Amino acid sequence: MKLHDDIHNFYEHLITERVTALGLDKTYNADYLADICCLALNQVPPRYIRFDVDMAFYLSQTERQQMEMNVEQAVEKAVNFLEKKKLQELIS
Template sequence: MKIADDIHNYYENLVSQHFTKLKIDEKYDDDFIADLTCVVLNQLPTRYIRHEVDMAFYLPASERFEMESNVREAVDKALQFMKLHQAQ
């Protein structure tokens, strides 16, 4: 087993989905997005999984909603932070 190949943080997927929804890739370059991703993920707890299907079957809807809300808030804060510090 290779940890890097078999295990990942479920929040990475949620952040990626939210970026797609906001069309982040159309608004910012790759370097900005990489930094933004780090700032966002550092605000969120980790939720390690092996298989996406595990989350689909075992995650209660209320917890999924809370996780998505946490992602939205973290992205908003990170965008404000990045824009403020971009020119510096």
């Protein structure tokens, strides 16, 4: 068994979905997107699963909505943090 192949954090999927929905993948390069994802993932609790379908069956609608709201806030904070940092570097 290889853990990195068999188990993943469900929030990774939600965050990449949010990044795509916001069109950030068309605005920023791969390194910047990786930074956004890492910063956002560090703000949400991990939800490790083996199969995405498991979440569809065992997650209530309320829990799913809360997770999506957590992702929205986390991605927004990550983008704001990086933009502020980039602005500070330009000023310095």
